Amino acid sequence: MIRGARRGYPLAGTVDVVVIGAGHAGLAMSRCLSEGSIDHVVLERGGIANSWRHERWDSLVRLTANWQSRLPGYCYTGLEPDGYMTMLEVVEFIGRYARIIGAPVRTETTVMSVSVADDGYHVVTDHGQWRCRAVVIASGAHNIPAVPPLCAALPRSLRALTTKDYRNPGQLDDRGVLVVGASATGLQLADEIHRSGRQVTLAVGEHIRMPRVYRGLDIQWWLDAVGILDERYDEVDDIVRARRVPSPQLIGTPQRSTLDLNTLTEAGVNIVGRLVGINDGKAQFSGSLRNHCAMADLKLGRLLETIDAWAQRSGKSGEVAAPERFAATRVEDAPCLSLDLSSGRIGTVIWATGFRPDYQWLHVPALDRKGLLRHDGGIVDMPGLYVLGLNFMRRRKSSFMHGAEDDVRDLSAQLAAYLRNAVSRRAMRAAG
């Protein structure tokens, strides 16, 4: 039994590296570790691509294009590079990757504790305990729905769902729905539920507006070509703020249509400001809707200017449609500032207010006051500990599938160097 091992958890193995999570990020790391002949295991509490299997709603289609599905040694080779994958297709894509790279994955194995041990870490799972010199946390950035504390004031007659619980409109009763949050998820759910014939109110705070197609090309193509997705964490002025920016209002459809607040207003969705309080059964919305929309329009305008300037410089301008500008977001003269949640007309509130990672099992002094990891571009503030897949972790694209490749290559090189140096340190210690 290894030193410090807990009773009841036999030693499952000793490896150089334990990778936690078999989503695309953990598998990409596994592939790079294998390339460097580094002995490792990938521990996964469910099946491969577990989050895509169990934590997304039924109709979700990825907002990134198929050509962006690339991982170390693997990429999309299908017939629709400009299409968008359904959840089933994503699960198949990641599952095939795991098979091709022969990743040493232990599925149905939940990591319950990671703690420091001599020269490394103890990793306790529900199927035994691992001893390792380094740990890569690839357990995802979207583990726990970030529901605001004011949810406690919701009238009991209402059903509250997070976007992890929501599957399809069939789950809801026929009454109206309040969707809180207007990032990609909030907009898509508002749209789907409204189409199902229910009245929808959408509470809108800070958001990122984007057209699906610009000058005839997918906006993701432009973001990639201009270099915006590659922007590094050490190049931006305020990385703390950059990491909090919500996901862009995009949807993947065969028609490549744009979904924004104007589309929803036209369809009949009731657009209101940020939810700021619930008092006596009444939801109260901020009067800042106009400002938030104006800010999103302004940022969109700046993005399009950057794209146009790049297109001009690179000579792309001659090959694509002319620059366009989009109508400002329409805001009612007097948007509604409150909604009676106890009148019986609203049946459900859906919190589309984002997520945070879950590190309850991480027993090392590397978490800040908010329970988030202290790290420098994925290199955690503890020797031999690395993280993957967080928002803007090393690059703007870090939390997306196409962001894993560059991050994993950087971090696996760092990790290999760490292991080599650890061997030299041990040899020096042994030599006295």
Ligand SMILES: Cc1cc2nc3c(=O)[nH]c(=O)nc-3n(C[C@H](O)[C@H](O)[C@H](O)COP(=O)(O)OP(=O)(O)OC[C@H]3O[C@@H](n4cnc5c(N)ncnc54)[C@H](O)[C@@H]3O)c2cc1C
């Ligand atoms: C609604 C939504 C839509 C998205 N759309 C896109 C998109 O269109 N394009 C795109 O590129 N990205 C998208 N993303 C972002 C991102 O690509 C996904 O969240 C992706 O799943 C992240 O991959 P990952 O490998 O970092 O984490 P995950 O896929 O979440 O993998 C983490 C794995 O770790 C496992 N795990 C967690 N805790 C433990 C534990 N204690 N023990 C063992 N295993 C554990 C989980 O079961 C899971 O399998 C979306 C995210 C969300 C939430």
